[in-house]
Amino acid sequence: MIGHNTLVVLLGCAALGLAAGVVGSFALLRGRALLADAIGHAALPGVVAASLLVAALGGEARALGPLLLGAAVTGWLGLLALRRLTASGRIPPDAGIAVVLSAFYALGTVGLSVAQTLPGAAQAGLTHFILGQAATMTEADALLAGALALGCAGVVALLFQPLRALCFDEGFARAQGLPVRALDLALLGLMLAVCVAGLPAVGLILVVALLVVPAAAARLLAARLPAMLALAGLFGALAGAAGALASTRLPDLPTGAAVVLAGLAIFGAAALAGRRRGRGA
Amino acid sequence: MSEFLQLDLPPLLAAMLAGGTCGLLGSFLVLRRESLLGDALSHAVLPGIVLGFALTGLRSAWPMLAGALVAALLATAAIAWVRRAARLDPGAATGLVFTGFFAAGLVLLEVTGARNADLDVDCVLFGQLETLVWLEARGPAALLDPAALAGLPRQLGLLAGVALAALLFVLGFWRTLRLIAFDPEFARSLGLRVGGWELALNLMIAAAAVAAFESVGSILTVALLVCPAVAMRLLTDRYGAQIWGGAALGAGLGAAGVLLAGPLPAALGAGVALNAAGLIGTLGGLAVAAALLLRRA
Amino acid sequence: MPDGAPLRTAAAAAPLAVEGLTVRYDGRPALSGVTWRAAPGLTAILGPNGAGKSTLLKAALGLVPAEGEARFFGQPLEAVRARVAYLPQRASVDWSFPASALDVVAMARLPRARWFGALPRREREAARAALAAVGLADLAERQIGRLSGGQQQRVFLARALAQEAELFLMDEPLAAVDAVTEETILAVLHGLVREGKSVLMVHHDLSLVQAHFDHVLILAGRLVAAGPVAEAFTDSAIAAAFGGLPGRGRGA
Numbered sequence: 001m002i003g004h005n006t007l008v009v010l011l012g013c014a015a016l017g018l019a020a021g022v023v024g025s026f027a028l029l030r031g032r033a034l035l036a037d038a039i040g041h042a043a044l045p046g047v048v049a050a051s052l053l054v055a056a057l058g059g060e061a062r063a064l065g066p067l068l069l070g071a072a073v074t075g076w077l078g079l080l081a082l083r084r085l086t087a088s089g090r091i092p093p094d095a096g097i098a099v100v101l102s103a104f105y106a107l108g109t110v111g112l113s114v115a116q117t118l119p120g121a122a123q124a125g126l127t128h129f130i131l132g133q134a135a136t137m138t139e140a141d142a143l144l145a146g147a148l149a150l151g152c153a154g155v156v157a158l159l160f161q162p163l164r165a166l167c168f169d170e171g172f173a174r175a176q177g178l179p180v181r182a183l184d185l186a187l188l189g190l191m192l193a194v195c196v197a198g199l200p201a202v203g204l205i206l207v208v209a210l211l212v213v214p215a216a217a218a219r220l221l222a223a224r225l226p227a228m229l230a231l232a233g234l235f236g237a238l239a240g241a242a243g244a245l246a247s248t249r250l251p252d253l254p255t256g257a258a259v260v261l262a263g264l265a266i267f268g269a270a271a272l273a274g275r276r277r278g279r280g281a
Numbered sequence: 282m283s284e285f286l287q288l289d290l291p292p293l294l295a296a297m298l299a300g301g302t303c304g305l306l307g308s309f310l311v312l313r314r315e316s317l318l319g320d321a322l323s324h325a326v327l328p329g330i331v332l333g334f335a336l337t338g339l340r341s342a343w344p345m346l347a348g349a350l351v352a353a354l355l356a357t358a359a360i361a362w363v364r365r366a367a368r369l370d371p372g373a374a375t376g377l378v379f380t381g382f383f384a385a386g387l388v389l390l391e392v393t394g395a396r397n398a399d400l401d402v403d404c405v406l407f408g409q410l411e412t413l414v415w416l417e418a419r420g421p422a423a424l425l426d427p428a429a430l431a432g433l434p435r436q437l438g439l440l441a442g443v444a445l446a447a448l449l450f451v452l453g454f455w456r457t458l459r460l461i462a463f464d465p466e467f468a469r470s471l472g473l474r475v476g477g478w479e480l481a482l483n484l485m486i487a488a489a490a491v492a493a494f495e496s497v498g499s500i501l502t503v504a505l506l507v508c509p510a511v512a513m514r515l516l517t518d519r520y521g522a523q524i525w526g527g528a529a530l531g532a533g534l535g536a537a538g539v540l541l542a543g544p545l546p547a548a549l550g551a552g553v554a555l556n557a558a559g560l561i562g563t564l565g566g567l568a569v570a571a572a573l574l575l576r577r578a
Numbered sequence: 579m580p581d582g583a584p585l586r587t588a589a590a591a592a593p594l595a596v597e598g599l600t601v602r603y604d605g606r607p608a609l610s611g612v613t614w615r616a617a618p619g620l621t622a623i624l625g626p627n628g629a630g631k632s633t634l635l636k637a638a639l640g641l642v643p644a645e646g647e648a649r650f651f652g653q654p655l656e657a658v659r660a661r662v663a664y665l666p667q668r669a670s671v672d673w674s675f676p677a678s679a680l681d682v683v684a685m686a687r688l689p690r691a692r693w694f695g696a697l698p699r700r701e702r703e704a705a706r707a708a709l710a711a712v713g714l715a716d717l718a719e720r721q722i723g724r725l726s727g728g729q730q731q732r733v734f735l736a737r738a739l740a741q742e743a744e745l746f747l748m749d750e751p752l753a754a755v756d757a758v759t760e761e762t763i764l765a766v767l768h769g770l771v772r773e774g775k776s777v778l779m780v781h782h783d784l785s786l787v788q789a790h791f792d793h794v795l796i797l798a799g800r801l802v803a804a805g806p807v808a809e810a811f812t813d814s815a816i817a818a819a820f821g822g823l824p825g826r827g828r829g830a
Contacts, residue, residue, distance in 0.1 A: 034317065034372040041500070085573060090674050091511055094372060095316035099511050099569050102320075102504035106562020109407050109501070113556035130406055131387065205500065209380035212373050220367055252391055254402075257384035264381045271366055312675065368604075456697060460685045464671045467737075470639050470664035471689050472656070518721040520676045 005139050010244045012142030012149075013134055013201050017210060017240025017259070019149035020198060021232035022156050023190045024211030025218065025225075029167035030187060034097055035079065036211045039195045040204040041101035042078025043071035044108025047129050047199070048115055055118070062125060064141045064200060068148075071129075071196045071204075078104050079188060105204075132203030132256035134247040141200055148197035152190050153233070159186060164225055201244065206256035213263035214239060217270040235270075239263035286418035289544045291434050292410040292496075296535030296561060298440035299493035302447050303505035304531020306486050308524050311510040312462040317372055318483065319506035321379035323490040323499050325356035327386025327405065330491060334400050335393035342439035346491055353487035356382050357480070383499070408497035408558030410539060413437075436495045443492040450485055451524065458482070459520055497558035505531055508565030515572035534564050591652030592616050593745040593776040594638060598646035601630065601637045608633045610800045611646070617806075619792035620771050622781040626820050629797040631780040632667065635747045639664055650745060660689065663743035665734050667750055673723045679733045680718040683708050686740035708740035709733070713762050728759030735763055746770065748779040752786070764790055787811055 027033040050070025054063065078100045086096040112126060128136055137145075156163070165173040166183045174180050191211065198207040218231035243259030250258075310319045326349035333348025356378055363374040390402060403409070417423060417432030424430075451458065457478065460468045465475045486506070493502045509530035513523050538561030543554050592615040601609040609630035623631045637644035639662070640655060650658045663686075686708075687701040697705075709718050712732040722730060731751055738746055751763055764786075767777050771792075778795075781787070787794060787807060794811045796802040796819045803815035 028369070028373055031370050031372070034376050037320075037376060081570075085511075085569065091514060092311070092314045092316065094314065095311045095507055095511050095514075098316045098320050098503055098507040099566065102500060102562050103508060103566020103569070105500050106504055106559045106566065109556045109559030110563055112407075113554070113559065117553065127406070131402070206380050206384060208376050209384070212376045212380075216363075216367050216369055216373060216377055219369075250391070254387050257387040260380050260384035261388065264377075264384075267367075267377070275366075312672075314672070456685075456688060456691075459677065459681070460688055463675050463677060463682070464666065464685070466636075466641055466666050466670060467664060467685065468688075469641055470662075470666075471686075471741075472659045473688075514676075518674075518676050518723065519678075520681065523676045 006248050008139045009134055009137050009142040009201075009248070010241050012137070012146035013240035013244035013255075013259075014237040015146035015240075016149040016194070016198050016201060017214065017236030017238065018233040019152040019156075019236070020194050020207075020210040020240075021214035021218065021234070021236025022153050022229050023187075023194050024215040024236070025229050025232045026156065026163050026167055026187055027191055027211055028215040028219070029225075030184075032187070032191075033212045033215070034094070034208065035082075035188070036191055036195050037208040038078050038082055038097045038100045038104075039075040039192055040199070040207040041108075042081075042104035043075045043196060043199060043204050044105050044130065045111055046070035046072065046074030046077075048108050048111035048126060049074070051126055052111070052115060052118075064144055067129070068144070068196050068199065071199055072192060074104065075192050075196060079192070128203070129199050130203050130205060131254035132199070132201050132206065132243075132247075132259070134201040134244040134255040135251050137200055145197045145200060148193055152193050152197075155186070155190060156229075159183070163187065201240070201255055202259050203254060203256035206260050209256075209260040209263060210236065210239070213260065213267055217263070217267040220267075220270040220274040235263065235266045239266060283418055283420050283423075285544070286421070286423060287415050289539070290418070291413035291415045291437065292557060293536060293539045294437055295413055295434070295440055295496040296410060296539045296557065297532040298437070298444050298535075299489075299496050299502075300505050300509070300531035300533070300535030300561065301528045302440070302444045302489045302531070303493055303502065304509035304534075305447055305451060305524065305528035306482075306489050307506040307508075307510035307531070308513065308527040309458060309462055309482055310486065310506060311514055312523070313479075316507050316511075317375045319486060319490075320503050321356060321360065321375045322353050322483065322487045323494070323502040323506065324379040324386075325382035326350075326352050326487055326491050326494065327383050327499060328352050328389050329386075330494060331386050331389040331393060331400065335389070342435060342442075342492075346439065346488060349491040349494075350484055350487055352382060353484060353490075357483055404495065405499050407556055408495075408501055410496050410557040411543070411554075413496070436492075440492045440496070443488050447485055447489060450481075454478075497561060501558045501562045504562035504565045505534070508562070508569055509534065512565075512568045512572040515569070515576045530568060534561050534568060537561075538564055591649075593618060594648065594650055594747075594778060595652075596634070596638055596646060596648045599634065599637055599648060600645040601633050601642055607799065609637065609644075609797070612797070612801045614795060614801055614804055616776065616778055616795075617793050618774070618776045620767055620790065621776070621778045621793040621795060622787050622791040623778060623795045623797065624781060624784065624787070624816075624819065625797035625802070628799075629819065630799055631797055632749050634795075634797065635664070635749055635778070635780065639747065660741075661744045663738040663741035663746045665738040665746065665748040665751055668727070668731050668734060668753070673725075673730055675722065677722055678719050679709060679714060679722055679725065679729075679736075680705055682722055682733050683736045683740050686737045704742075705736075705740050708736040711739055712736045712766060713758075726756070727754060728756040731755050732759055732762060735766060739766070744775050746775065746777045746779075748777060750780050750782065752779075753782060784816070 047067050050066045054066050082096045082100045085091050086093050162178050195207050214232045214235035217235050218228045222228035222231050239259050239262040242262035243255050246258035247255035310316050329348035329352030330345045333344035337344040359378045360374050413434045415433050417429040461478050469475050490502050509527045513526040517523055539557045542557035542560045546553050594616040597613045599612040625631050636642045638648040650662050684705040691701045712735050795804045796815050798819040802819045803810040
């Protein structure tokens with residue numbers, strides 16, 4: 001039997017997976033999917049700081065809204081640091097991503113060790129943001145994450161044409177007078193929103209997989225972008241729901257791990273199906 | 282004094298060895314523009330570590346090391362396969378594979394119950410430098426006493442072994458490694474088996490990641506691999522300075538992180554105890570930021 | 579010829595002979611069935627972008643997977659590797675790499691030196707001499723990122739020279755270089771040919787061909803024309819390769 005709360009969490013995770021698949025498709029085509037790794041890890045100090053701040057102000061330290069806001073702020077700071085670090089071209093982007101994700105995460109763990117020395121058990125739940133724990137999400141949490149995710153999917157639908165032009169041929173998009181910088185910024189904003197929305201369920205270490213894996217699986221099967229987006233959304237939703245379900249059955253299992261493994265199972269199936277079709281698509 | 286030997290020296294040594302080894306090898310990742318591989322290897326070794334630990338049940342380093350190297354090999358092969366089969370860019374293929382391996386490692390950790398022994402999720406996420414103690418050290422004499430030395434944490438043995446191997450590897454193949462990092466295509470035209478060399482280097486890095494894992498955890502190993510190397514990359518144009526500077530900076534960061542986390546505040550009378558591994562990674566990020574500022578200046 | 583070389587490869591063996599050389603990138607052919615014997619001397623490999631010029635060199639050297647066969651001096655590459663030098667495109671490496679000009683040139687001596695420890699003095703001197711031959715003796719210790727584009731190109735030429743080979747495969751050494759560098763490189767190439775060595779060079783600028791080269795190989799995904807400049811470097815061959823672009827005229 002699935003209870004009402006479980007059902008809401010399940011739907012929230014499915015919405016999250018859908019949005020991650022759609023946004024991840026564009027991120028993948030633009031060659032920026034790995035930025036989600038930097039964003040996710042960079043969110044940890046924000047979550048911790050927000051929790052400490054809310055507690056100091058006497059608020060409810062477990063309220064999801066402020067924590068996600070903190071995550072978004074430091075996630076964005078991480079992206080700014082990355083841009084500064086790689087601006088001269090001397091440090092390759094992958095090295096920059098590795099520096100940002102590990103250093104911000106490290107700062108977050110120092111913050112956690114501080115938080116644990118403070119009175120009040122409110123900080124205990126913070127480690128769930130690292131590996132994800134859908135089972136502990138409340139109905140309100142799931143609604144918030146799901147709404148955020150669906151909002152992202154909506155923005156993608158609005159920006160579909162220009163984003164497609166950008167991912168296909170940046171030079172052409174520029175020549176057409178499209179605001180390339182603003183579009184890239186919008187894509188980054190979408191990735192940030194999806195990563196932040198995914199923190200409570202999937203966790204910051206593995207949230208990158210939610211953007212990469214469904215999109216990569218869809219790419220194996222789809223010849224055209226609309227089909228790829230639809231498939232990626234579907235695969236993401238399936239992986240998200242499967243992970244959440246596993247989390248309610250096996251509470252000790254980190255949800256993030258379950259989501260990733262479900263996504264990879266889909267990827268494996270897509271690879272087999274794609275091969276059988278002789279890479280036809 | 283004996284308190285320092287018992288409680289502070291083991292984490293200090295472990296952090297310096299881990300930082301020095303990772304800092305030494307990290308430069309090759311950054312120079313080859315393969316930093317994500319460091320990220321990938323330090324995550325991908327997890328299932329190997331857990332299985333090696335669970336299958337043998339030994340509190341010995343070797344099964345873990347063997348399992349981790351197998352996992353690293355499998356992950357490298359999987360990345361190459363995914364790149365080809367799914368026509369993904371290297372970054373996305375790497376992200377896909379290492380998150381999968383890491384997720385599998387987390388599940389194995391639950392299933393095998395290795396978590397009940399002294400390998401648990403907290404160690405993966407935060408390291409366990411603080412748990413390294415040398416209870417046999419009842420005085421300075423212990424430093425020369427074989428019986429007392431045998432009581433040093435086993436992690437130190439693995440770290441020292443890997444550090445020595447990495448040092449010999451880099452010293453011995455100094456020019457070859459430089460050529461492969463700078464111009465692998467030319468190296469191939471000279472008849473070098475570049476693929477084999479890259480594999481050897483990757484396995485060496487995986488071994489360093491395993492050795493560092495028990496001290497600082499999976500994610501902070503990434504900091505030790507890339508932060509010293511990137512900071513030196515911003516500061517020097519000389520190969521020797523890059524490689525040895527990276528090793529020295531890594532060891533220095535390790536020492537500074539451990540000292541700032543507990544012993545120094547305690548000596549000053551402050552009652553805080555910070556996560557030493559996290560402090561090392563944070564200092565690594567600050568070192569990169571400082572190098573960036575120095576370069577601009 | 580080295581001792582024990584089979585008779586059939588003696589004296590007459592071409593520095594490079596390829597047969598049915600075919601390369602596919604991602605399933606699409608980049609080079610189809612090229613059969614060609616290089617003549618001794620200075621050969622320009624010409625063709626439009628994407629004609630497979632660089633691919634031909636890389637395939638012959640086994641750097642990209644290829645069908646067909648390539649023989650150097652009548653033998654497989656493995657047997658005569660020390661007699662073949664390669665100069666990759668300048669853009670193929672990261673010039674901010676922490677290395678001095680001398681470090682880069684010394685890389686050519688790696689197969690000759692013992693593999694451990696510092697480079698022996700004799701090898702270091704050979705590298706220094708190669709740098710001097712391209713006019714960069716004064717800049718030996720300079721970090722390569724601080725050299726001009728032309729100087730970087732000459733460092734690559736010096737590295738090829740330091741291989742002390744008999745056949746040089748060069749990928750666009752004259753692309754986007756200053757006048758001094760162009761002059762230096764051409765002088766070095768003519769010097770090599772006078773010593774009886776051969777150079778196969780991927781090249782862009784059709785205006786230099788008649789004045790400096792002995793032979794041409796014109797590619798456009800397949801072999802279009804090959805032979806001595808006077809016979810093969812014709813308007814019709816150029817038109818066939820470059821799609822009849824007018825005004826890329828012959829004649830210097």
